[in-house]
Amino acid sequence: MVRTRFAPSPTGYMHIGNLRTALYAYLTARRNDGVFILRIEDTDQERNVPEALAAIYSGLALAGLVYDEGPGKDGGFGPYVQSERLPIYQKYADIIIEKGAAYRCFCKKEAQTIEDEGPVRRDPCRLLTQDEIEQKLSASESFVVRQRIPDEGSTTFADHVYGEITVENSQLDDQVLLKSDGFPTYNFANVVDDHLMAITHVMRGQEYLSSTPKYNLLYESFGWDVPEYVHLPLIIKEDGSKFSKRLGDPSFEDLVKMGYLPEAIVNYIVLLGWSPGNDQEFFTLKALEEVFSIDRINKSSAAFSFDKLTWLNGEHIRALSLDEFHALAEPYYPEALASFNTRKISELLQVRTEKLPEITEKIGFFIRVPEYDIEMYQHEKSKCDPEVSLEILKLVTPVLESLQTWDNDNLYLTLKDFGKDNGYKTGTVMWPIRTALSGVSVTPGGATALAEILGKEESLNRIQAGIEKLESALR
RNA sequence: GCCCCCAUCGUCUAGGGGACCAGGACGUAGCCCUUUCAAGGCUAAAACUGGGGUUCGAAUCCCCAUGGGGGCACCA
Numbered sequence: 297m298v299r300t301r302f303a304p305s306p307t308g309y310m311h312i313g314n315l316r317t318a319l320y321a322y323l324t325a326r327r328n329d330g331v332f333i334l335r336i337e338d339t340d341q342e343r344n345v346p347e348a349l350a351a352i353y354s355g356l357a358l359a360g361l362v363y364d365e366g367p368g369k370d371g372g373f374g375p376y377v378q379s380e381r382l383p384i385y386q387k388y389a390d391i392i393i394e395k396g397a398a399y400r401c402f403c404k405k406e407a408q409t410i411e412d413e414g415p416v417r418r419d420p421c422r423l424l425t426q427d428e429i430e431q432k433l434s435a436s437e438s439f440v441v442r443q444r445i446p447d448e449g450s451t452t453f454a455d456h457v458y459g460e461i462t463v464e465n466s467q468l469d470d471q472v473l474l475k476s477d478g479f480p481t482y483n484f485a486n487v488v489d490d491h492l493m494a495i496t497h498v499m500r501g502q503e504y505l506s507s508t509p510k511y512n513l514l515y516e517s518f519g520w521d522v523p524e525y526v527h528l529p530l531i532i533k534e535d536g537s538k539f540s541k542r543l544g545d546p547s548f549e550d551l552v553k554m555g556y557l558p559e560a561i562v563n564y565i566v567l568l569g570w571s572p573g574n575d576q577e578f579f580t581l582k583a584l585e586e587v588f589s590i591d592r593i594n595k596s597s598a599a600f601s602f603d604k605l606t607w608l609n610g611e612h613i614r615a616l617s618l619d620e621f622h623a624l625a626e627p628y629y630p631e632a633l634a635s636f637n638t639r640k641i642s643e644l645l646q647v648r649t650e651k652l653p654e655i656t657e658k659i660g661f662f663i664r665v666p667e668y669d670i671e672m673y674q675h676e677k678s679k680c681d682p683e684v685s686l687e688i689l690k691l692v693t694p695v696l697e698s699l700q701t702w703d704n705d706n707l708y709l710t711l712k713d714f715g716k717d718n719g720y721k722t723g724t725v726m727w728p729i730r731t732a733l734s735g736v737s738v739t740p741g742g743a744t745a746l747a748e749i750l751g752k753e754e755s756l757n758r759i760q761a762g763i764e765k766l767e768s769a770l771r
Numbered sequence: 772g773c774c775c776c777c778a779u780c781g782u783c784u785a786g787g788g789g790a791c792c793a794g795g796a797c798g799u800a801g802c803c804c805u806u807u808c809a810a811g812g813c814u815a816a817a818a819c820u821g822g823g824g825u826u827c828g829a830a831u832c833c834c835c836a837u838g839g840g841g842g843c844a845c846c847a
Contacts, residue, residue, distance in 0.1 A: 305847055340846055401845095440845055458776065467774050467843085475845040482847045506775050506842040527776095529840095534782060536839070564783095567796095571784055575795050594784080596777050597840065604783065604797040614810075648809045658808095678807080708806075726806040734807090742806035 298330030300497050302356075302363070303486065305337040306348030310355035310548035312539055312600065313501060313531045316565045320528060321499045322361045323566075323588035333493060334366030336377040337486070339479045355548055358558045360581045365493075373493040378485050385480035388488050388518070389441045389473060397517035398473055399424070400439040402432050418447075419470050441474035443483075443510060451509035455525040457593050458502070463509045471510055483507065487514045490523055497590070499526040526590055529569050530597040539600055555652035556605060557624075560612040564605045568598040578611055610650035621646045628655040632663045640749050644741040658740050662749070665735035665758060670769045672737060678727035685728035686766040689759055691718065692729065696759070702752045707744035732762030 300321040304314055325332035334356070338344050356363065365371035375381055392398040401421040422444055424432075432439070445468045452462040473484035480488070490498055505527050515522045531539050539545050546554065551561050563579050570593050572579075579587075613621060622642040629638050641662070645655055660666070673685035695714055699706065715725040730743035733755060739746060747755045 303847090307847090337847065343846070461775070463775070469843070472845050477845075479845085481845070486847090501841095502776070503841055504847090509775095529777080532840080538840095567783065569783095573785075575785085577783090577796060598784090599782055601782050601797065607797055610810090644809095646810095650809095675807080711806085723806060730807060736807095738808045740808070742808090744806070 297494075298325055298328035298496050299333060299494050300325045300330065300499055301333040301335050301490070301493065301495050302361075303335040303337050303489075303500075304352055305340065305482075306344055306352060308345040308348040309351050309541060309550075310359075311541060312545075312548060312551075312565065315355070315359060315548045315561075316531065316568060317499060317501060317528055318356065318361055319359070319562060319566055320526070320570070320588070320590075320593070321497075322363075323584055324497055324499065324526075324590060325364070326585040327588050330496070331364045331371065332361070333371070333373070333495070334363040334376060335489060335493070336367060336379075337482060338377060338379045339482060339485055341379075341477065341479065351549070358552065359548070359562050360558070378480070378489065381485075381489070382478060382480075384492070385474065385485060385488055386478070389480075389484070392443075392473070392514075392517055393441065395517055396444065397514075398441050398443050400429060400433075401442045401470075401472075402437050402439045422470065438476045440472045440476050441484075442470040443473055443514065445470055445510070445513065451512055453508055453512045453522065453525060455505070455508075455527050456497075456590050457527055457529070457595055458505065461505070461508075463506075465509075465513075468510050468513070471507070483510065484514070487511050487518075491515070491518070491520045495523055497524045497526055499528065502527040502529055526593070529594055531568055532597050532599050534599045534601060536599070545600075551605075555654070556609050557612050560605070560609040563612065564608045568600065569594045577608070578615070606650050613649055614647060616646070618643060618646065624652060625649075625655055628652060629659070630663065633659065636662060636749055636751075640745075641740075644745055644749075648740045661734040661736050661739065665733075665761070668731075668735040670766055672731050672735070673728055673766065675727050678723040679721055680724050680727040682766055682770060684724065685731070686763065686770060688720065688725055688728050689732060689763045689766070692725065693756065693759060693763070696752075696756060699752070702748065704744045704748045707747050711744065728762070729759065732759045 302314075302318040302321050304310075304318075322332045324330070334352075336349065336352070363369065365373060366376045370376075389398065393400065399422050401419050402424075403419065403421060419442055421439075422442070446465045448465065450462050450464045451468070452460060454460050471483050472481050474480055486498075489495075508525060508527070512522055533539050533545065537543075541547050548558075548561065552558055559580060562581055562584075563577075566579065566584055566588070567577065570588070572587055573592055613624075616624070618639070622639055625642045625645060626638065629641070633641070641659060645658060648658070649655060670682045673680060673682040675681075692711070692714060695710065696707075699710060711725050711729070712722050714720075715722050726743040730739060730746060731737075733743060733746045733750060750758065
């Protein structure tokens with residue numbers, strides 16, 4: 297039974313790299329009919345942010361990553377919040393001290409920060425005699441528990457992504473397992489919990505690659521089986537620097553606020569470091585659950601491209617039904633748009649929107665025609681200029697006035713025929729109308745689509761205004 | 772400083788000795804379609820970091836160099 301876990305510490309937001317780790321862990325569980333577990337790693341009391349827990353839950357929910365076990369969803373391996381497991385770590389710390397694979401260190405914190413010679417520090421306390429220890433203990437001196445790394449030999453572990461890695465034990469430091477406040481460090485808690493929670497595949501960022509030998513040694517000291525390791529490459533920026541919230545890069549929540557669909561973000565993020573082996577790039581979470589596999593994960597770090605995310609977001613927007621898109625677009629429609637058929641507007645917008653907030657700037661002209669220059673009527677490709685425009689607008693007015701059925705199809709056929717009868721290209725007829733109706737050079741949809749939405753009366757008013765504008769300018 | 776990891780178009784990647792004068796996607800440029808703009812279609816420019824090996828043959832295997840990244844906390 298495959299069991300994976302996502303083990304974030306509560307920092308207040310969902311980092312992009314964390315989201316991907318969660319995604320991969322989730323997909324690995326789903327693909328293998330396994331169990332996906334959420335564990336909260338809140339062992340740093342100074343860094344805990346109160347509302348951060350909520351951010352983790354909402355972030356996972358937003359991404360669609362439903363966990364099978366976790367806080368509030370006990371599967372027999374709880375509690376799933378590390379700060380609620382303190383006695384457990386205490387117990388295993390005692391066990392490992394007993395085994396001789398760890399020891400108490402009574403050194404002062406400050407003394408530890410002095411730069412020592414050599415890459416690895418061997419703490420003097422590892423040589424303390426039993427008597428000395430008893431003495432310090434009874435004097436209730438505070439201490440931390442450190443792992444006793446063997447002086448000789450080397451440690452090898454296998455990683456699904458990076459292969460076999462060997463490190464000399466002399467390069468490993470006697471890391472702290474239990475802090476003086478009684479809390480475990482990540483280094484200890486992750487090993488104890490992954491074992492106790494029967495995690496089969498440990499998936500995490502590659503920043504843990506270099507400390508993994510120490511975890512292996514811990515597993516060995518306890519006599520536990522080592523889990524499968526899956527270390528994930530880093531996500532960086534296109535200039536090669538770190539992708540970090542602190543440096544102003546967006547978190548998952550930020551991206552959603554910027555108008556990216558959660559499903560598009562998830563789709564994009566899965567491709568940063570993994571590929572399906574064919575040309576498919578568009579994926580829903582459901583589809584990924586069927587095809588994701590660990591052995592197609594890449595080794596090298598991947599740069600986050602906003603351009604590609606934006607494109608993929610457009611793909612997801614276009615894949616929506618009109619109703620779904622309309623629901624997402626509506627919040628961007630101002631009150632003043634209420635008199636129009638906004639569903640029709642959504643229809644025009646859907647294929648032209650890559651990010652939701654773009655909608656705002658695309659629809660302003662529906663409410664009011666902006667001030668514009670008559671140069672707007674000049675258009676090479678449509679063989680149009682202000683003079684011709686004026687002529688067409690005047691000629692077309694009675695035709696439109698007499699039109700009974702005011703919809704896109706009828707308007708289009710009528711105007712097309714009008715052009716044919718009067719020797720104009722369709723584009724030459726449409727350009728001035730579209731311009732008069734909107735006052736902008738680019739609109740979602742053409743002249744007739746806009747006219748339909750604006751309605752007969754408003755359309756004719758705007759055309760009349762265009763005529764007056766042109767007349768006064770050309771006089 | 773020490774240790775570990777990585778290295779294909781600008782970016783994400785396919786590729787796991789001959790099928791590669793290296794394929795796809797984003798972005799960029801051009802064309803087509805066309806009622807402006809999109810969407811869609813077509814086309815173009817664009818990469819195997821360098822040097823040694825191994826081999827009949829290397830993007831693919833090995834070594835070195837270079838470059839990049841990560842780690843060396845009572846943070847995770």
